[in-house]
Amino acid sequence: MATSAPTSTDSPDRQPALKRAIGPKLLILFVIGDILGTGIYATTGKVAGKVGGALWLPFAIGFVVAILTAASYVELVGKYPKAAGAALYTQKAFKIPFLTFIVAFMVMCSGLSSASAAARAFSGDYFQEFTDAVPPTLIAIVFIVALAALALRGVSESVKTNVVLTAVELTGLLVILSIGAWAVFTGDGEPSRLGEFQASGTGYALITSVLGATALGFFAFVGFEDSVNMVEETRDPLRTFPRAIFIGVAVTGTIYVLVALISSLLVDYRTLEKSSGPLLEVVKAGGVDFPPRLFALIALFAVANSALINIMMASRLCYGLANEKVLPRGMGKVLPRRRTPVTGIVFVTLLAIGLVSTGEIQGLGDTTAFLLLCVFAVVNVAVLVLRKDRVEHAHFRTPTILPVLGAITAIALASPMADRAADVYVRAGVLLAIGIVLWAVNKAVLKLRHEEEADRGKA
Numbered sequence: 001m002a003t004s005a006p007t008s009t010d011s012p013d014r015q016p017a018l019k020r021a022i023g024p025k026l027l028i029l030f031v032i033g034d035i036l037g038t039g040i041y042a043t044t045g046k047v048a049g050k051v052g053g054a055l056w057l058p059f060a061i062g063f064v065v066a067i068l069t070a071a072s073y074v075e076l077v078g079k080y081p082k083a084a085g086a087a088l089y090t091q092k093a094f095k096i097p098f099l100t101f102i103v104a105f106m107v108m109c110s111g112l113s114s115a116s117a118a119a120r121a122f123s124g125d126y127f128q129e130f131t132d133a134v135p136p137t138l139i140a141i142v143f144i145v146a147l148a149a150l151a152l153r154g155v156s157e158s159v160k161t162n163v164v165l166t167a168v169e170l171t172g173l174l175v176i177l178s179i180g181a182w183a184v185f186t187g188d189g190e191p192s193r194l195g196e197f198q199a200s201g202t203g204y205a206l207i208t209s210v211l212g213a214t215a216l217g218f219f220a221f222v223g224f225e226d227s228v229n230m231v232e233e234t235r236d237p238l239r240t241f242p243r244a245i246f247i248g249v250a251v252t253g254t255i256y257v258l259v260a261l262i263s264s265l266l267v268d269y270r271t272l273e274k275s276s277g278p279l280l281e282v283v284k285a286g287g288v289d290f291p292p293r294l295f296a297l298i299a300l301f302a303v304a305n306s307a308l309i310n311i312m313m314a315s316r317l318c319y320g321l322a323n324e325k326v327l328p329r330g331m332g333k334v335l336p337r338r339r340t341p342v343t344g345i346v347f348v349t350l351l352a353i354g355l356v357s358t359g360e361i362q363g364l365g366d367t368t369a370f371l372l373l374c375v376f377a378v379v380n381v382a383v384l385v386l387r388k389d390r391v392e393h394a395h396f397r398t399p400t401i402l403p404v405l406g407a408i409t410a411i412a413l414a415s416p417m418a419d420r421a422a423d424v425y426v427r428a429g430v431l432l433a434i435g436i437v438l439w440a441v442n443k444a445v446l447k448l449r450h451e452e453e454a455d456r457g458k459a
Helices: 024-035 038-042 044-051 056-079 085-094 097-128 136-153 155-186 191-195 204-221 224-233 237-266 269-274 278-285 292-323 342-356 361-388 401-414 422-458
Strands: none
Touching: 024 155, 024 224, 024 237, 038 044, 038 097, 038 155, 038 204, 038 237, 038 278, 038 292, 038 361, 044 056, 044 204, 044 237, 044 269, 044 278, 044 361, 056 204, 056 224, 056 237, 056 361, 056 401, 085 097, 085 224, 085 361, 097 136, 097 292, 097 342, 097 361, 097 422, 136 292, 136 342, 155 237, 155 278, 155 292, 191 237, 204 237, 204 361, 204 401, 224 237, 224 361, 237 269, 237 278, 269 278, 278 292, 292 342, 342 361, 342 422, 361 401, 361 422
């Protein structure tokens, strides 16, 4: 959920071009693999707790919101085919370096809160299916450290692990869909649950309940924005990206809505709400002889994949910002033998461990969604601002109404109307405060060095 350094694309590229090795099919698989993961495996129950048996509705709305913002990303990546994502679009649209930094740091922090939510999901009911002798918080911390060690070892090992884990997490969701198909075929389940709402009445309470559930459920859709960072390694990106992103979001959105329908059909929302491994409850209630421990193992691999991706992305964003002199230069240090961003990995790992200690799955997932919804609001506005910036090549242009609706829905879901806990805003504020302090320290150091160089020049 990270992006590259914000300003390097504005200067001449002095490095060799990246190899364009990603074709249309591989890009579609990348988008699908990047979206699938912790969100659906871990937060389904918490979404059910907010909305009730109509669990499918927040995921359906989240799907629409994701499509709106995806359309903006498709236009911008076609217009500016550079691997920099939201930070690049913010800089080009508003030309305010501090705002660009805030957007980049929010993306990085969203990755860390997502990794921390994955760690909490790993240490919860899925892990407890094997043993409950180890404190969950300790398991979560060890989990983060282990993934950081893998990221530190090398990008090749990390990417290969990611491919395997993506296949495993998709298998787990196919198991859920198969169980649901069997339940429908045999007449099991309670269809009446699908229209139940946790909030009574039809007024403001119902609206905030659905908005809150959608905001949390949106955590399951984040990830598609990562794919824009692969644009310089994709063959014929102007033609490939629109199809890949739209197909990727559509496929995952369909899977999510079906999983939500099956979950509510087979398990009461109150049972789902209490579980940190809600899909495990679905397996146990499905009437199919599928070993719960095997599914728990699949789920552990799935949440590990999400955390690994986010630690990799966040550490490399930290490295990129340091190289752009936006963060202190020392944060861009690379391990000589492994050629991995060692300082960035250590920094994001410490932040992730700190986040694990501040909340549970719902709060951390909501923090991820909140941070990215703020970023998506900026991106949707940037599309409209950049309409005046003409480029020579043809590219996808989304209908104007889509980014307008995308900005409105992102702002609505990020607002207090979404009925999220106050600790989400506190957690996001503390993360941004850490970034602002680092930015200010770096500015002061750069100013001091500039003055020293000027003094030496006069001497």
